[in-house]
Amino acid sequence: MISWPNLVSQLFNGLALGALLALISSGLTIIYGTLGVLNLAHGAMFMIGGYAGFVTYQYTESFVLAVIAGSLFVMLLGVAMERVIIRHFYHRPHEDQLLVTFGLGICFVELVRLIFSSQSQIVPPPPLFQGITNLGFMFYPTYRLAVVGIVAVALGALFLVLYRTRLGMIVRAGIEDSVMVDSLGINVYRVFMVVFGIGAAAAGFAGIVNAPVVSLTPGIGDDILVQTFVVVVIGGVGSFPGAILGGLIAGEIISVTSMFNPGYAYVMLFAAMTLVLVVRPHGLLGVQGRE
Amino acid sequence: MTDKLVRRGLSRRGLLQTTAGLIGGSVLPALPAFAEDKPAIGTYPAGVSGSTAFIGISVPRTGTYAVQGEDELKGYQLAIEHINSGHDLIKKISPKTSKGVLGKELKFGVADSAAKPNEAVQAQQRFISENKAIMITGGTSSAVAVALNKLAQREKVIFVCGISGSNDTTGKDCVRYGFRQNFFGQTAAAAIGPVMVREFGKGKKAAYLTPDYTYGHTVTKSMQDFLAAAGWTTVTNQVAPLGAPDYSSYLLNVANSGADVLINVNWGHDAVLSTQQAKQFGVLDKMKLVVPYQVPFIARETGGLMQGVYAATDYWWTIEDKFPLAKMFNEAFEKKYGYKPEWGAENAYVSFAHWARMCEEAGSFNPPDVIKAYEKGETIPSLVGDVHYRPEDHQCVRPVIIVKGKQQKDMKNKEDWYDVVEIVPGEGLMQKPDAFGCHLGDYT
Numbered sequence A: 001m002i003s004w005p006n007l008v009s010q011l012f013n014g015l016a017l018g019a020l021l022a023l024i025s026s027g028l029t030i031i032y033g034t035l036g037v038l039n040l041a042h043g044a045m046f047m048i049g050g051y052a053g054f055v056t057y058q059y060t061e062s063f064v065l066a067v068i069a070g071s072l073f074v075m076l077l078g079v080a081m082e083r084v085i086i087r088h089f090y091h092r093p094h095e096d097q098l099l100v101t102f103g104l105g106i107c108f109v110e111l112v113r114l115i116f117s118s119q120s121q122i123v124p125p126p127p128l129f130q131g132i133t134n135l136g137f138m139f140y141p142t143y144r145l146a147v148v149g150i151v152a153v154a155l156g157a158l159f160l161v162l163y164r165t166r167l168g169m170i171v172r173a174g175i176e177d178s179v180m181v182d183s184l185g186i187n188v189y190r191v192f193m194v195v196f197g198i199g200a201a202a203a204g205f206a207g208i209v210n211a212p213v214v215s216l217t218p219g220i221g222d223d224i225l226v227q228t229f230v231v232v233v234i235g236g237v238g239s240f241p242g243a244i245l246g247g248l249i250a251g252e253i254i255s256v257t258s259m260f261n262p263g264y265a266y267v268m269l270f271a272a273m274t275l276v277l278v279v280r281p282h283g284l285l286g287v288q289g290r291e
Numbered sequence B: 001m002t003d004k005l006v007r008r009g010l011s012r013r014g015l016l017q018t019t020a021g022l023i024g025g026s027v028l029p030a031l032p033a034f035a036e037d038k039p040a041i042g043t044y045p046a047g048v049s050g051s052t053a054f055i056g057i058s059v060p061r062t063g064t065y066a067v068q069g070e071d072e073l074k075g076y077q078l079a080i081e082h083i084n085s086g087h088d089l090i091k092k093i094s095p096k097t098s099k100g101v102l103g104k105e106l107k108f109g110v111a112d113s114a115a116k117p118n119e120a121v122q123a124q125q126r127f128i129s130e131n132k133a134i135m136i137t138g139g140t141s142s143a144v145a146v147a148l149n150k151l152a153q154r155e156k157v158i159f160v161c162g163i164s165g166s167n168d169t170t171g172k173d174c175v176r177y178g179f180r181q182n183f184f185g186q187t188a189a190a191a192i193g194p195v196m197v198r199e200f201g202k203g204k205k206a207a208y209l210t211p212d213y214t215y216g217h218t219v220t221k222s223m224q225d226f227l228a229a230a231g232w233t234t235v236t237n238q239v240a241p242l243g244a245p246d247y248s249s250y251l252l253n254v255a256n257s258g259a260d261v262l263i264n265v266n267w268g269h270d271a272v273l274s275t276q277q278a279k280q281f282g283v284l285d286k287m288k289l290v291v292p293y294q295v296p297f298i299a300r301e302t303g304g305l306m307q308g309v310y311a312a313t314d315y316w317w318t319i320e321d322k323f324p325l326a327k328m329f330n331e332a333f334e335k336k337y338g339y340k341p342e343w344g345a346e347n348a349y350v351s352f353a354h355w356a357r358m359c360e361e362a363g364s365f366n367p368p369d370v371i372k373a374y375e376k377g378e379t380i381p382s383l384v385g386d387v388h389y390r391p392e393d394h395q396c397v398r399p400v401i402i403v404k405g406k407q408q409k410d411m412k413n414k415e416d417w418y419d420v421v422e423i424v425p426g427e428g429l430m431q432k433p434d435a436f437g438c439h440l441g442d443y444t
Helices: A004-035 A042-060 A063-084 A092-117 A142-164 A166-183 A188-210 A220-235 A240-260 A262-279 B002-020 B065-083 B088-093 B117-131 B142-155 B186-200 B214-228 B248-255 B268-280 B317-321 B323-338 B343-362 B368-373
Strands: A132-134 A139-141 B052-059 B107-111 B134-137 B160-161 B204-209 B234-241 B261-264 B288-291 B312-313 B381-383 B383-387 B400-405 B416-426
Touching: A004 A042, A004 A139, A004 A166, A004 A188, A004 A220, A004 A240, A004 B248, A042 A063, A042 A092, A042 A220, A063 A188, A132 A142, A142 A166, A142 A188, A142 A240, A142 B323, A166 B160, A220 A240, A240 A262, A240 B248, A262 B234, A262 B248, B052 B065, B052 B117, B052 B343, B065 B088, B065 B107, B065 B268, B065 B323, B065 B343, B088 B323, B088 B343, B088 B381, B107 B117, B107 B381, B117 B134, B117 B268, B134 B142, B134 B323, B134 B343, B142 B214, B142 B383, B160 B343, B160 B368, B186 B214, B186 B288, B186 B312, B186 B400, B186 B416, B204 B214, B204 B248, B204 B368, B214 B234, B234 B248, B248 B268, B261 B268, B268 B288, B317 B323, B317 B416, B323 B343, B343 B368, B343 B381
Parallel strands: B052 B107, B052 B134, B134 B160, B204 B234, B204 B261, B261 B288, B288 B312
Antiparallel strands: A132 A139, B312 B400, B381 B383, B400 B416
């Protein structure tokens, strides 16, 4: 028996969940699409964005500054990571990239645990978005509503950078054929650094924007990383629109399945991913030809 | 490529937790200094033939139960320190203890279980085979406790359970070699149920948030069974996986269920997150919250959301007014770690102190003798008054403490989160020893 108000609530909730997953996944997929690097430290960077924002909030009590600081800090971390470590791995096997980013992720998590302990930390939503909104068919946390808007704006900005700027053009060309871009006299490696920074900033931004929804712990990036990979695979590895589509699909699957049988939410998510992989091995909007 | 990608992504946590394991001081015993008449069994006598005895500790240091695991570890470390130095508090619980257990200094190793049974079993197997651990401990997750029960029985090494709330731990999964000090689902329900009926009335509608493993299912079942007698019904039971990153979907179902009371069975970070999100979704404005198996630190981690909320717990530090040993423990713990101990630390400390007592009473580390010392069922001291272990299922019969979250204005200090509403004696809370199908198994 379907309760219609509950179904509509869950569909809406799926949208909110999906928006966030789309944002985190977009960073991951941009980095993979452009640089061919599977960044397993992406979940840890999401977590660090939350903590950097948390520290800023402690000192300034400004959520806006927290968001800026969280994004910038992780962007700088991403750039440093790319310059110091990742660039040595562009031409190495994927296994090496996976292990090194995986290792970095562990180091980041343990470092944060050392500094902040495992106890949860709270970042309250900005006063403007506190409380609950009556949507007519349900009550929904105002901040979660705001997150949908914030994510939409962030994804829009990312879209503009990727599709309406020269940098974006180079990045997208790099996804298709980095050798050709290089031969045109563009310093591909400098572009790579910027791309890594943008991808990392997206994770950091998502981390602090998500912080008032959850309570921060050092392990917060672990689960999100798995979901993010599922989103990327469903949408198509390396595809920015794919990350958005994949995120929304994943959000709806988790939310709607939870209405009928919560225990199967993740089973259905992985079942959907498997189905997509069988029917479209490159994902729904995946870029053909990249290995 | 994509297949590989996901496999890597999925295996990340497993690898992380394996890597995060910490193995402490390896103490291989010297050649046997003396021969006892008793036949060798498990790690006895090899493990205690030198001047030391080794304990294998596995607690979650990562994952959803990490905070509680760290608290538990502090309790174990303090107990070992007290046992090795013959501290006054240990002597109150185990009068024959002078320095160490039976004169042997305790050494220990620590591994991160991440609240995962396979991680805990691997670590303890290593402690048993490499360090000849004479006793092992672990829990916090009942899935871990049940797995270690089986390991202990197979390896013939005594297992002193860490926090474990499942009825199964000393119920259908009980073993001769396992002992549990803390309370569990059945006792939680029997202790807090009457308080709920008294406070909220009969014939109420309840919604449950249940973590999907042995602990969650048995606690929820015990609560449902108890409350059904007072005419309460379950309008929804939302079962979520351990470590769920978001509870919004479950909470929407709860919000739309028309329940009067939300019974949150989640534990660790899951309890903190689900309670916070219940507040965000307005669920706590619509219905009362009850936490039948209170998670240590939930009050401080949720930043005041436990105000007015009833919960059942093993220990709350303000009972020191009634129990002198609790006062001694609180003082020693706070001096060493800088905060009031919570239930994890208390459970850890008392479990080790009781084990030390049983070894001293038996006059040997020989496991069957130590087990038989527990099985005498003698009344012995603990931090919450006198208790005893039931010989039939190795469950400690001990009081359950009902607390109610204080309003902020009533808090006398920053750790004064709860009023102790009632200290319910253990005897009347317990199910019959065979009610959950316990068959203890062999001594040898």
